[in-house]
Amino acid sequence: QVTLRESGPALVKPTQTLTLTCTFSGFSLSTSGMSVSWIRQPPGKALEWLARIDWDDAKYFSTSLGTRLSISKDTSKNHVVLTLTNMDPVDTATYYCARAAVTVLDYWGQGALVTVSS
């Protein structure tokens, strides 16, 4: 059974760095073709794809946020970590992690709401 769960702070201050962890089970990020992506959704708005890390450690980022984002994995712990620097109130959103087998985001975490406020 594949599961993913996001964890991290619910509240961050402007200019701080957000660190979110995706803890997963039921698959291995060492398996060819597997990847984990991060997607966010501001309240009442559409989904926005942020970043992806592949089984071979290839990394891809949103064009608009690329310089602020980093992503890493710990295969032994089944973790993927996303960091987003210089947080702003417009970054308030629910952040999801999701697994992709090849290209399809087939399993998602429940999401973590992050609010940016002083």
Add this chain to the structure above:
Amino acid sequence: DIQMTQSPSSLSASVGDRVTISCRASHSISTYLHWFQQKPGKAPKLLIYAASSLQSGVPSRFSGNGSGTDFTLTITSLQPEDFATYYCQQAYSTPRTFGQGTKVEIK
């Protein structure tokens, strides 16, 4: 980046209606197009992958069609549990991009 444009942004329909949602890509994406359903407060759920393949467990009243730049999601005989927001997503190139969503509401 490939831009994904959905239409309409919202629609009102009755139980039993046939509903069609369109998604257009700014560049050809072959059939690298997936559809998701999202209900309030929940994570998106995969409905259709590769433009027309039904995800396991998804009712057969959902179907997808298209290739290149133009795609459709059709729900035949809308059910009460189908009232939700639907998103298309291209998986042809990175960064991946989503449409802006189509909210299906009860008439």
